[in-house]
Amino acid sequence: MGTDGGAGSDRGEAAILTTHNTFTKRKEPFAPLEEGTARLYVCGPNLYGPVHVGHAFSYAFFDVVRRYLEYRGYRVIHVQNFTDIEDRIIERAGREGRTIFDIAREYIDRFFQEMDALGIRRAHHYPRASEVIPQIIEIIQGLIARGHAYAVDGDVYYRVTSFPRYGHLSGRSLEEMQAGARVEPDPRKEHPMDFALWKTAKPGEPSWPSPWGPGRPGWHIECSAMNLQYLGPQTDIHGGGEDVIFPHHENEIAQSEAFTGRVPFVRSWIHNALMKPPVGEEMHRHLGNFVSLREALAQYDADSIRLFLLGTHYRTPLRWTDEAVPAAARGLDRLRTALANAEDAIARSSDQADGSLTEAAVRVRQVFEKAMDDDFNTPQALAALFTLAGEINKVADAVVKGTGEGRAGLWAATDTLRELARVLGLSLPRTGVDATLRPDLRALLVEARQQAQDLFPDAADGSAEEIIQTLLAGRQQARARRAYALADRVRARLGELGIIVEDLPNGARWRPAPRTTDLRGSSG
RNA sequence: GGCGGCGUAGCCAAGAGGCAAGGCAGGGGUCUGCAAAACCCCGACUCCCCGGUUCGAAUCCGGGCGCCGCCUCCA
Structure with a gap:
């Protein structure tokens, strides 16, 4: 085995990839269920708003996980969910008089635009919670039939006491969780930690028909359904931010393993540390202290953002x-x-x-x-x-x-x-100039022609790059004539436009300056 | 209260028993008309503090101090 596409087979090294598994709290050799194939599931965003640089950190990191697995010769099946049914979206939809699907569509479009800009490769599947309702209902029915769940007044709860391993991922026992509980237990629950698989519809809320009446799924069950649907009963890597370890991933394990009987649901849990905002400690959308990915991309180029994100190990904040x-x-x-x-x-x-x-x-x-x-x-x-x-x-x-x-x-x-x-997802582009600089470059050329028309041909139809080349060629002649004032002036003006000119022994070279501020913004 | 994590040069950040990676910033030099880039040289006598184990500790153990996350929705 391992002759075709196994780990590192084309590198001739028997190197072993090890990953830190949250479940065992240890680094373990990566050994996928199916030789040569890696099943990767990454917890995606709740679509109630735009994503921020913390999300970007998580998705960029798992993008690197995927790229490295592929570099090592694995075929990767990459799935990422979109949560389009959830309290905050429903609340927002009600407030704005829109449907949750309308809001979801807006942020999915924006999500792809921004992820593409960051160079994050698209997953193979992007299921939405609203697309897996039948699978969710089937799982809930199965859990009820096996004694792992119970229905009360149109709600269905997971019976945590039916699952002995409950709490293992997050490292706490049911007793400990109860001791620290900060919410009033619902008296209809058998156990305070029982969690909702299905919620009965409140007036005005989106709902789907079910054996328990019209309602909607709880948050955690969507990921169990999607995993089963797209990756099967067992997944090699399941990732997300460490804030979703409990209760989200804990609950996924309980639901999935109780339903399929296959253990483990996930062979390696990988969780990235959370990003802190410029000021304060927590970056959260609902706290309003986040830096949106859109803002970040306006200010820095994608490679710079990635280099920053990858400059810290993923488990360090x-x-x-x-x-x-x-x-x-x-x-x-x-x-x-x-x-x-x-x-x-x-x-x-x-x-x-x-x-x-x-x-x-x-x-x-x-x-x-x-x-x-x-x-x-x-x-x-x-x-x-x-x-x-x-x-x-x-x-x-x-x-x-x-x-x-x-x-x-x-x-x-x-x-x-x-x-x-x-x-690492770094594209290291050779050069490239912002096309919107063309008018400024034209103006600079016109100005230079006024100084020395014989040195600078009129490149009226040229692209931004061609205009730069024309300017540099003319500048080179100016330097040959020792007209340094003119040459230096052109270089300085280009510098103001974010174009760095370097005079090398065999001619000039140019490159865009590191983009550390928004050139289009007021500060520029 | 329970569980978990963090504290390394001006800044960011690896390393987890045996000469303290890398990047940014800074200083000196070479090159250059100048500039830029590059190259060469320089920076923690030491890894929050105090004890201990060890031939040897930033790394292990104990005790402090400071900061944070999770336990409720969150990447």
């Missing part, structure tokens, strides 16, 4: 601040610059071999894999990338100075850097 994120953006610039330096050096390098850099690429890949194998240690993996960038720069520097060569090694190293960065 991190804080979104106006110092830390720009610092990550500048760090990202170092990675991009290394690639640009390598390309520049390759262009002027003639020989074929450079053993040291080729070896460095192999070594860095090993370090990267070792880090990722150890419970997705992205900070260490990132450090490996920076090490490789440094090695690339050294060789590129030597090539430029004429003291070294290394075309083959530079190729190998840049390929490796790009490939491993992609596993």
